[in-house]
Amino acid sequence: MGGEDLEAEIHPLKNDGGKWRGSPGARAGKSGGPRSPAPQPRLSRCRTAALFLSLFACLLVVFVVSFAVPCPDRPAPQGAWSVSYDSAVTYDFLATEDINRDRIQDVLFLYKSTKGSSHFNLSCADEGFSYPCTFVAAMSGANGSMLWERPAAQDGALVACAVPQPEGSGASACIIVGRPGPFVAVDSSTGQSLWNRPSGFGSNVSVLGPPLQVPDADADGAPDLLVLTHEEREVIGYVYSGSTGKQIGRGGCLGVDGTSGSLLHVTRAGAHYILLPCAHALCGCSVKGLYEKVTERDSALKKDALWEDMLSMLPGRLPRRSSGAVRHLMSVPGDAGEDLLLVSSEACVLLDGQDLAPRWTLSVAQVPRKPVLGHYKPDTLAVVIENGTGIDRQILLSDLSTGAVLWSQALPGLPGDPQSASLPTADHRSAFFFWGLCEPEGANQTEPRHARHSLYMLHPSLPGILLELVNVSANIVAFQVALFEPGRHAAFVLLTGPASPHTPGLVSVVKHKVRDLVPGSRVVRLAAGVPDSDQAIRDRFSRLRYRSEA
Template sequence: MDSKDLEAEIHPLKNEDGKLQESLGNQLKKEDNVKSTPLQSRLSRCRTVAFFLSLFICLLVVFVISFIIPCPDRLALQGMWRINYNMAVTYDFLATKDINKDKVQDVLFLYKNTNSSNDFNESCTLEGFSSPCSFVAAVSGANGSTLWERPAAQDGGLVLCDVAQPRDSGESSACILMDRAGSLIAVNVFTGETLWSQPSSFRRNSSILSPLLQVPDLDADGAPDLLVLTQEEEEVSSYLYSGSTGHQIGHQGSLSVGKTSDFLLYVTRAGAHYILLPCASSICGHSVKDIYEKVTGRDSSLRRDPSWENMLNATNPRLLLHSSGAINHLMNVPGKGGEDLLVVGSEACVLLDGQELAPRWTFSVAQVFRKPILGRYKPDTMAVVIENGTGIDRQILLLDLSTGALLWSQALPGLPGDPQSASLPTADHRSAFFFWGLHELVGANQTEPGDSQRSLYMFHPTQPSVLLELANVSANVVAFQVALFEPGRHAACILLTGPANPDAPGLVSVAKHKVQDLILSSRVVRLTEGGPDSDQATRDRLSRLRYQSET
């Protein structure tokens, strides 16, 4: 017999008890299930209600955001815009700053409208000027719309922007304008409102030298101050002004220098500020500390540099530097331990060590009439652009700033009145360079601005055998600038054109052109025969360049 059957036969009661217990257990489980079913049902209904309620809230939020709350308008960014003023004149000033906080750089410029409109006449009169007067205007870099404009001077002058104001004034920075007569006015760069104004304190027959210089806070009012140099007959004079009020600091001072063509504010590696001026074949130098103490009779917390003081002649403030020709320009340039000094003479360019003023290198040139610009030819390696000669004989030279070695050169005929060259850093740690020259090679006798069209050319070191002719301009270019309007994306050229003679009003125009658009429609000028890329491939490659800010 099977073991189970045998066990059941021997113990019948035990088997019955087991079945009874098993039946009883199943019955109890069924009862527990029946009791728990209502609770589970209620929990299930609660979870369903919570799910649909959450879904409804999400849909409601999406509906409100999509249809009820208006989305901010997307910025209408135009690649090209132009503003025209009839019967007007303009001045050599352009600046960019994000004025309306839309993350796109805006444009500041000066113009004088000789139109007899009552609006212009009344605006000039309200600000204490006779009509016509000069206006400073701010226009949107996105579409060229006017943000603000206001009378700021009787007749043009010099402008210095981003001058910090004292913290307790409630203003972050200002643009300070000095007109040709010497009156000073400061305006809020964001609103155009006048912060302060001061009348001229110059002598008669004084001519103001460019530019205005921003020096450290001399009067301890929490804002940097201004240094203005003037040419008075055969003497260069200095004037100090408060950057927060425009009041003159001390009296007029003399720099014991005759006529000068250029000057520079230089900071030595010891932190001392000096004004450097070309003096024939030498450089004259004055510490800002000495200038302040002489015109005020008070001590200053500014520094002198002992090594520079030893190089200065005690009786005649000339640095111990002698050039084989006249010195035309002085430039601050980055060096290994600080800033170095680039001296551009009539016969050579010399890079001087910023502390000892010992020559680092010398490069012979024929004629350099224009101040050089800086850029990068090799990745992260500074280069200096020199325009050697003028007219048909002009050459563009790119020199390695650290060694003076010639990196690239190209003959590019130009005109004496051509605008300044420019450069803009690219994302590959080089620079795009922009040069002005003649549209076509012309005869040697065509050297007047009206005889030929100017052309704007672009060069990038990755294409050393190619120039792009971006635009042809027949109008007189008063000021030119290349700027990064949007970080990494939108680089643009700004052209300010107007009458060459300020006494003959005409059409004044301010125009912005997106660099990428100019490249796509440009003419490819090949500097050598052949090349692996077609013209269109070259345009496409350079149009994909990305730009970055100077810092």
């Protein structure tokens, strides 16, 4: 048998030149016809080598870049830190903002120390103040290290932070109104002065609150700033450029005798109005009208015809009288824009944001602090109302849309207890934080407790449980709960110091991570029927996850 025949017998289906043996084409090739060229193994090997060389080159570039370019130095946040100042006083201002761009919220506050700046070589005289003066300071939320500080006012100040600067600058500012002192804008990231203007307020003039951000009238790319003052039983409005601090026009009288707690409200027609409590009424003024009064020229801003009709009935006052003295005023989300929550000495009333018609009324005895919003039911806003003071204090959580009370608990308070707070959780509800005094059942609540402020935590998934997180015996000046890192690092900051700004003492800024306090917390059972053990309840609170505001 020939070699070819033997090969065919061993491999009967072997492809010969792309055709099966035994086919007419194969026979033709055997008989001397043209045949397909044989494969070129050399070319195939070259292609394979080129492919592997390309892959090797890509991997080499990836590894070189990975090792050559260092990862950014992002410090791991500490669960708790504390910074103290001796012989100092502090003020009711506390804000959180990511100042150094490390994705961790940082802390801003005010203090005045007889020892001056303790971290930087700065003196009050550098900014034209006498000694001692008030410093504004920015502290790292990760570890409490000082990022920057600078003299800002002579004796106390009103501050508004997170004020955007002109587009393209990328800056955010803290606006500081000294009492007394100049009008200053400070870059939040660096502490450097953006502008510094004399306020021009007289010694007998009281400033009613931090600057309000109003629409940009001078077209400089930054919101303008409105400062309200009380002068000779009248409220005067001063408008300043947000980018330069230059006063726009002159002061304009609002024609009312109001108090602090002013609010910028936007009607459904897109018109801006300044609202402020004045005795048993609600006073208001069109921002457009104020601009035209102080500049004596037309403004492109809007007026709302319905609101102008209401204000014309009794100049400066809206036709909504309160049954008691107006204590607090706040904007809340509504079905078709902003609504208004008005808190008087006798009732809480939700007003329609357009025609001011009451949606619901809740009778209260006394509300010492501004209400707080949160979610008791998933994606349904509720309002936290502190009703009463001392041993008669009660915490109410009411549905914002109907006013129905969803949860209530007697929680005696102490003088100086901070405002309540809330923080959104991953289940689209909120964790609520209350300060007060909650003794175990059967304890005599009239007995002195050495003035300890206790912080309690509530989550709607366990409405019969309060978790006592921490006890504080120092005087609390300010308190804030924040999500220091997206999705995981919920913490609160306490600013404590002397009760009087004229008596220096120990000032402390303390941060606590909420999750770290849960294992050592005390479980307070508000009612029977919760079968879980204390440890099981703590474990449930430890597993809570938090989310950023939408």
